[in-house]
Ligand SMILES: NC(=O)c1ccc[n+]([C@@H]2O[C@H](COP(=O)([O-])OP(=O)(O)OC[C@H]3O[C@@H](n4cnc5c(N)ncnc54)[C@H](O)[C@@H]3O)[C@@H](O)[C@H]2O)c1
């Protein structure tokens with residue numbers, strides 16, 4: 004595999020991982036970002052996101068002089084064989100993907116791209132974006148290819164280096180092969196297709212994952228009603244390889260920087276195209292109603308009635324990030340649940356192990372505690388919202404001593420009910436037997 008000169012535009016979760024990992028595969032990589040503060044820190048191998056192995060990969064590549072960072076996008080692409088666009092595509096007006104950053108960079112680089120260069124879009128974008136970028140570039144000598152990324156946060160480096168598949172969508176076989184060659188060091192199946200199919204594959208993957216989760220969360224409610232156990236039911240169905248056991252853990256709804264925005268973006272383009280996709284709509288709506296039901300459950304357990312006000316009720320929240328292993332709060336289901344509780348008037352104190360240092364400003368929603376025991380002061384109930392393993396080993400007896408009530412709503416089925424009972428607390432999981440485990 005010949006080493007290539009690669010430019011990566013955008014150094015977030017996807018761009019920084021792509022740049023550092025491609026450098027680790029032997030390519031010569033320059034990463035550009037619009038945030039000068041970030042560029043300065045990355046030049047010193049200071050990585051601000053919580054991603055195992057990323058800091059080390061960046062440092063090794065910098066030391067080997069195969070990786071560089073710049074704030075100058077035009078300079079980064081000027082000598083590149085391949086340019087990766089790893090730019091944000093957040094939820095825009097009406098749920099559509101906001102392509103402003105992708106379009107702005109296309110305009111910025113059109114004049115400086117070397118002849119014969121391949122532009123690879125790794126951002127998650129609607130079908131037709133490759134064509135749109137090609138039109139914005141207006142260059143007959145440059146090919147635009149789609150190469151969606153499937154990495155998970157908290158496992159970015161691992162997922163990039165051990166992908167289940169690499170999807171490459173190009174109208175031109177030669178361009179497709181040039182992109183595939185970049186990954187020659189990885190032992191991964193290739194799906195070589197056209198740009199529209201590659202772009203749609205990414206949305207379809209995230210929709211399918213979200214659908215599995217909405218299914219699991221709905222099924223959890225059904226289990227509660229019939230006295231069944233969601234863990235056993237999902238194990239029972241998941242052992243069938245046609246179903247698969249991954250992505251069936253019930254929780255406080257699904258969230259994160261991708262699933263919510265991508266499902267909405269797909270729904271929006273389908274609506275615009277006049278394509279009805281009821282399953283997609285139901286997947287999104289189920290997530291909303293599921294969270295409302297969890298909040299009703301908390302209100303009931305606080306003696307306020309399912310839709311009652313929670314004015315004057317103090318609650319302790321454990322976990323705010325959208326899943327364990329990341330400090331990312333984007334579209335976190337924990338924050339959605341917190342918002343619903345606040346709308347009912349509850350007073351919230353939260354503890355999250357990943358936020359003790361970063362201390363984001365969440366003052367209009369929760370009081371952030373850096374001590375899990377202090378978070379429980381005067382709480383009528385505790386809610387577990389993120390599956391941080393360390394929450395299992397908190398000093399639950401000390402927490403119980405600070406609480407006003409006894410209930411622990413474990414919306415991740417994380418804690419040990421017996422251990423909580425020994426601390427004098429009543430555990431209620433999700434999708435388990437209807438009657439909560441009561442302290443004798
Ligand atoms: N985060 C994930 O787990 C993940 C996984 C797969 C795909 N994706 C997709 O990849 C894309 C990037 O996601 P992300 O999570 O890495 O985003 P991010 O927000 O973490 O990073 C985006 C980076 O781009 C930079 N940027 C913004 N505008 C710029 C511009 N005009 N010029 C140069 N730099 C600019 C920002 O400063 C930031 O550093 C999105 O489309 C996302 O949907 C994300």
Ligand SMILES: O=c1ccn([C@@H]2O[C@H](COP(=O)(O)OP(=O)(O)O[C@H]3O[C@H](CO)[C@@H](O)[C@H](O)[C@H]3O)[C@@H](O)[C@H]2O)c(=O)[nH]1
Pocket residue numbers: 127152153154155156157209212216249250251252253254255256257258259260261262265325326327336
């Ligand atoms: O069994 C499960 C698995 C996940 N979740 C929740 O689902 C959400 C999303 O989790 P995850 O998919 O691990 O997060 P991301 O890192 O956002 O990764 C998703 O979004 C990325 C961006 O598109 C894709 O690249 C990944 O393949 C896709 O898994 C989180 O709120 C999780 O808590 C559950 O509730 N139960």
